[in-house]
Amino acid sequence: MSTTPNPAAAPPPPAVPTLYDETNRGMSAPEDPALLTLSPGVNLIAFMEHHDPTTGGSFGICVSNTCNINAIDQALFESIPLLYRPALDATETHKITITLGFGMEATALGRIFFPIILLNKQDDNPVRIVVSAYVMPKLVVPMLMKNGYPIVGSKWGGGTVTWEFKLGGRHRRMVQVEGYLGT
Numbered sequence: 001m002s003t004t005p006n007p008a009a010a011p012p013p014p015a016v017p018t019l020y021d022e023t024n025r026g027m028s029a030p031e032d033p034a035l036l037t038l039s040p041g042v043n044l045i046a047f048m049e050h051h052d053p054t055t056g057g058s059f060g061i062c063v064s065n066t067c068n069i070n071a072i073d074q075a076l077f078e079s080i081p082l083l084y085r086p087a088l089d090a091t092e093t094h095k096i097t098i099t100l101g102f103g104m105e106a107t108a109l110g111r112i113f114f115p116i117i118l119l120n121k122q123d124d125n126p127v128r129i130v131v132s133a134y135v136m137p138k139l140v141v142p143m144l145m146k147n148g149y150p151i152v153g154s155k156w157g158g159g160t161v162t163w164e165f166k167l168g169g170r171h172r173r174m175v176q177v178e179g180y181l182g183t
Contacts, residue, residue, distance in 0.1 A: 016049070016117055019167035019175065020129040020150045023113045033069045033098045033134075035144050042141055043161055044179040047117040049128065050084035059142040063154075063163060063179070067146045069098070070131050072114060073139040086112040088135060096134065108134035121162060121176040129167065 042060030051057035059076055077085070090110035097105050114133045117126050129150065133143070145151070152174075153164040161179045 016126045016128040018115075018128045018130065020131075020165070021113075022132045023130055025132075033096050035064075035067050035069065035071055035098055035100055035136075035139075044145070044163060044177065046143075047126070048080060049115040049117055050081055052079060052081065055079075061143045061145050062141045063145045063147050063151060065147045067144050068148075070114075070133040070143070070145050071098070071108070071136045071139060072112075072133045072143045073141070074109060074135055074137045076142045077112065077135045086114055088112055094134070098134065098136070106136060106138075108136055110135055118165070118175070118177045121178045127165075127167065127175055129165070 042062055044061040044063055045058055046061055048057045048059065077088070080086070088110040089112070094108060094111035096108050098108060099105055111132060111134050113130050115128055115130045117128055119125070120127055131145070131150075147154075150165045150167055151163055152166045155162045155164070163177045163179055165175045165177060167175050
């Protein structure tokens, strides 16, 4: 009997409830994909579902009004243990050229469906979301996330920002996740 993990085996179901999942949605790249945040600062902390055991698994997200796609840095993607790393769809359809601002462009390596763990501010319980994200080389933050569905609002004050996510299938509910006004 072998104790070596089988790389073809599917990972176990998540221990954290999934309240939003873009995996089975028909999603195409926007006509003019853009990550136009001029000085991205991390304003939300999330956790990877699977990470190297020598790390805490947390990473920073910049939620931005000027992005119309989600993107993660190639280094963050490659830090996910291979057994649990989301499949990279590197077909030409997802190797899109993305406008970065100041006339600069970069080409995505492909697209993944990225599971993210967030902490619900109301009860400190974790929730899981899966978002479509383009893998980009050398982003200045681990992840850029568009300020749009499932994010439906924000509240600013007291040096923090609370992001409101509308999550859940038939039983939609609001989940508030506290961020911060960092740099």
